[in-house]
Amino acid sequence: MTKLSVNINKIATLRNARGGNVPDLLKVAADIQKFGAQGITIHPRPDERHIRYQDARDLKSIVYTEYNIEGNPEKTFLDLVLEIKPTQVTLVPDAIDAITSNAGWDTIKHGSYLTEIVQEFQRNGIRTSIFVDPVLEMIEGAKKIGTERIELYTEAFAHQFGLGNQNAILPYTESAILANELGLGINAGHDLSLDNIQFFKQNIPGLLEVSIGHALIAEAIYLGLDNVVNMYLQKLK
């Protein structure tokens, strides 16, 4: 079974636009779990433009499914995750000014740095996952680091699949086969959506978890619009 972890960054983006507490991030996280999602993902960024560090703390008592915190393991992020002790930490090599995540780790170049970080999280009972492009050397590098899981960075697949290029799945399938052989658990995420998730799942053996945010929240808004517009019309009669 592949678990769905819903990334709620975009709920925080919407809330922050007005400075109040609408929508209520904690209630949304509780409801997403009530509706059946098996995990909640957040990606607190240093500028706190969506998820704030305090949100990450407050969510600890709300998330009873898998709690996955993503980010670049600089000092403040490392301290935050060690304080919260979520189920899983996903290490992402974000540049400080990146608009969103845009690359996986070079697990060879940064191998010894990541090994130390991974060991620190594991000593604290936190499962680790390393965000990687679907490149076989990077999967082998992740294995050497000692992480339990990798997260396949799916932006390239999602983009190409949207253009009709189904062969874009091939490096992901090959990477998954290697990861399975090496005993690495496989997560995936970035730009997965209702359009591409089924094809992706069918072609990735052993896919344990997907984290989906941007498309899922956009789809939820769109699929709810008809209902909400009509609720307003009823009240305005």
Ligand SMILES: CC(=O)[C@@H](O)[C@H](O)COP(=O)(O)O
């Ligand atoms: C690692 C990854 O692909 C996602 O966490 C993505 O980066 C979402 O972050 P934003 O919501 O800040 O774009």
Ligand SMILES: NCC(=O)COP(=O)(O)O
């Ligand atoms: N790890 C990927 C994630 O959490 C969500 O990415 P996206 O669906 O917002 O692109």
